Amino acid sequence: MQGKATFKAASIQFNPKLNRRNANIKRLKEYVTAAAQDGAKLIVTPEMATTGYHYLDRSAIAPYVDTIPGLTTAQFEGIAREYQTHIVIGMAEVDAETGLYYNSAALVGPDGYIGKYRKIHQWVVENYWSCWGDIGSPVFETEIGNIAMIICQDATYLESARLAAVNGADILCFPTNSSGASISMLQHWAEMNGLYVVSANRTNQEEAFQMVGASAIWSPYGEKLAEAPFCSDANGDTPVRIEGEIQPSCYDNEAKARMLERRMDAYKELMLFLGPWDYVKNTVSRTIKAAAIQYEPQIGNKEANLHTIQHLIEDEVPEDVNLIVLPELSVIGPVPTTKKQDIDPYAETDDGATIQEMKRLAKAKEAHIVFGFAEKEAPHYYNTAILISPAGEVISKHRKIHLNDDDDKWASPGDTIAVTPVNGFGRIGVMIGYDATFPEVAAVLAVKRADMICIPASWSGEYGVELSMNQHIFPKPYPKGTVSTWDAVAKGAQAYTIVANFVGSPHRFKGRSAIYNLDQNYTNDETVIASCDAEEVLVNTFQTMKTDWWLDQEKLILTRRTSYYTPLVTMVPPFL
Structure with missing residues (x-):
C-alpha cells in the first residue's frame, strides 16, 4: 500500500x-475515546472485554450477550465516526437467528460496522457456553489496510495467522x-506471515486465572514496536494503553512475497x-539424546568436510547419543x-561413497543420523x-520442497512431506532449511504425528528473528539466540525440533544450531x-510424548479446525 501515510495503532x-x-x-x-483523541486510527x-471471561454455562452468560452488529457495536461506532478511527471490540455474541453464542470480535470504522470474527x-x-466459530477467517478491506482478527487460543495453531495472511491481511488484531x-x-x-500484529490482554485475576498483560504491537519483520508491562499480581487492575506506528509501505515485505512460493x-x-482414532500414532514416551553438529564448511571440498564430520561424530559426540543431525548439504x-550442470561434480546417488561413509558412522556410533547431500x-x-x-x-529421504535462490539454479523441488516410524524410537519428520519458513510443512508433520523434527539448515539470517517477547511469561526464560522460525516449528507441531546449521564465512553462517522444547513452560526439559x-556438538536429552501439560500434540490434533483451513491448500493470496 504505497503512498499511504503512517498511522498510530493502540492497544487497550x-x-x-x-x-x-x-x-x-x-x-x-472512556479509554477507547482517549486513544482516538490522541490520534490512534486502530x-x-x-x-x-465487555463481559469478563469465566462463565459456567449458557444461562450464566445469557444476560450479557449481544448481537453483532447490535447495541454494543453501536456505542463504539459513534467514537469511530467522530474520530475517524477503527475499533476492535472483544465480546460475547448471540446469533439473532439461531440463538447460539460465540466468543467474537467486532470491527467498526468511520462508516459504522465493518465485520466480525x-x-x-x-x-x-x-x-461450556460458546459454539466454535463458523465463519472462517475473514479479512476486511479498510482505508488503513486489510484487517483480520483472531482471538487468544487461536494463536496456538499456526494455521490461524497463516489463514489471515493467505486471505490478504496486512494487520492481525488479537x-x-x-x-x-x-x-x-x-x-x-x-515475522513468518509478514503481518502487523496488535494484541490486547488483561492483567487481573478471574476465577483464580491470572492474566499477565504484556499486550504488544509487532511489525511484519518481528520487531517489537510497543509492549505493556507484564503483571503476575492478582491485584493488577490498572488499564494501560500502548501505541505503535504502522507503516503501510511495510505491508509489502519478504514474508508476503514468500507466499508466492507456497x-x-x-x-x-x-x-x-x-483423531481420535489414529492407529499409526506413537503412544509410548521415549528418552532421546540428540546431537546437533555445527561446523564451518569448506565450500565444495567433500574430503575436508567429511574429515570434519568424522572427527566430530567419532570424538565429540557422546557414546549414548541416539540421534545426530548434520547441516544441509553436509559435505x-x-x-x-x-546452471544445473555445475552441481554434477558434487552430486551423488543415494548409495554414493559419502553416503556409504555415513552409514559406517551410524553403525559405529549406534545412532540414527540425518545427513544432507546433493542427490543425483x-x-x-x-x-x-x-x-x-x-x-x-537408509530408512527415509526428504527432498527439499521450497527452494531458495541458490537451490533454484540446480535443484528440482521435492513434493512429499513424510514422517518415518522407527520401532522403539519414535516418529521422525524431516524438513530442510528454507522449508521451515512455510508453516504448512510443520502442520503436515504434526498431522502425521512426528515426535521429532530434524532440520538440516544452511542459515545466514535471511529469515527468522531472535525472540524478544517479555521473558517473565515463562518460568524459565528462552536461552539467548533463540530463533523464531525454529521455535515456531517445535511449538506449532508440538514436536521436539533439532536444527543443525553451519558457522563461518564467506556465507556468514549464523550457527545457533538448537534443540527446541515444546513449550518453555516445561521446566523439566529445556531448549538449548x-x-x-x-x-560445536550440541547435546540435549528429552522425553517425547508429553501428556501432562495444557497442550500436547494429541490435544492439538483433536482441536484443529480443518474445515476452515482450505485456503491454505487451494488459494493464492489476493495481493499477489
Whole structure:
C-alpha cells in the first residue's frame, strides 16, 4: 500500500468486571475515546472485554450477550465516526437467528460496522457456553489496510495467522485473555506471515486465572514496536494503553512475497483430521539424546568436510547419543552454481561413497543420523536429507520442497512431506532449511504425528528473528539466540525440533544450531542453543510424548479446525 501515510495503532490493556457489561462498556469507551483523541486510527481491546471471561454455562452468560452488529457495536461506532478511527471490540455474541453464542470480535470504522470474527479454536472455559466459530477467517478491506482478527487460543495453531495472511491481511488484531501461552507466539506469526500484529490482554485475576498483560504491537519483520508491562499480581487492575506506528509501505515485505512460493499440492494432508482414532500414532514416551553438529564448511571440498564430520561424530559426540543431525548439504555446503550442470561434480546417488561413509558412522556410533547431500537422480538433482538407522540403512529421504535462490539454479523441488516410524524410537519428520519458513510443512508433520523434527539448515539470517517477547511469561526464560522460525516449528507441531546449521564465512553462517522444547513452560526439559560462531556438538536429552501439560500434540490434533483451513491448500493470496 504505497503512498499511504503512517498511522498510530493502540492497544487497550483493560480489565472488565465479570457480569458488569454496561459498566464495562462505559469504562472501555472512556479509554477507547482517549486513544482516538490522541490520534490512534486502530484501537484493539481484549477478548470478552465487555463481559469478563469465566462463565459456567449458557444461562450464566445469557444476560450479557449481544448481537453483532447490535447495541454494543453501536456505542463504539459513534467514537469511530467522530474520530475517524477503527475499533476492535472483544465480546460475547448471540446469533439473532439461531440463538447460539460465540466468543467474537467486532470491527467498526468511520462508516459504522465493518465485520466480525468468531473464535475458531476455543479454550476449555468458553466451551461450556460458546459454539466454535463458523465463519472462517475473514479479512476486511479498510482505508488503513486489510484487517483480520483472531482471538487468544487461536494463536496456538499456526494455521490461524497463516489463514489471515493467505486471505490478504496486512494487520492481525488479537484480543486475548492470556496467562502467557498465546501471546508468546505473536512475534513468530508476525515475522513468518509478514503481518502487523496488535494484541490486547488483561492483567487481573478471574476465577483464580491470572492474566499477565504484556499486550504488544509487532511489525511484519518481528520487531517489537510497543509492549505493556507484564503483571503476575492478582491485584493488577490498572488499564494501560500502548501505541505503535504502522507503516503501510511495510505491508509489502519478504514474508508476503514468500507466499508466492507456497507448494499447495504438497500440503494437502494438512486438511486431514486424524483423531481420535489414529492407529499409526506413537503412544509410548521415549528418552532421546540428540546431537546437533555445527561446523564451518569448506565450500565444495567433500574430503575436508567429511574429515570434519568424522572427527566430530567419532570424538565429540557422546557414546549414548541416539540421534545426530548434520547441516544441509553436509559435505559440500552451498556450492556456487549458475546452471544445473555445475552441481554434477558434487552430486551423488543415494548409495554414493559419502553416503556409504555415513552409514559406517551410524553403525559405529549406534545412532540414527540425518545427513544432507546433493542427490543425483537423472535427469534431476535434489537438495536431499536422508535418515540412516543404527544398522546403517537408509530408512527415509526428504527432498527439499521450497527452494531458495541458490537451490533454484540446480535443484528440482521435492513434493512429499513424510514422517518415518522407527520401532522403539519414535516418529521422525524431516524438513530442510528454507522449508521451515512455510508453516504448512510443520502442520503436515504434526498431522502425521512426528515426535521429532530434524532440520538440516544452511542459515545466514535471511529469515527468522531472535525472540524478544517479555521473558517473565515463562518460568524459565528462552536461552539467548533463540530463533523464531525454529521455535515456531517445535511449538506449532508440538514436536521436539533439532536444527543443525553451519558457522563461518564467506556465507556468514549464523550457527545457533538448537534443540527446541515444546513449550518453555516445561521446566523439566529445556531448549538449548549453540553459539553463533563456533564449531560445536550440541547435546540435549528429552522425553517425547508429553501428556501432562495444557497442550500436547494429541490435544492439538483433536482441536484443529480443518474445515476452515482450505485456503491454505487451494488459494493464492489476493495481493499477489
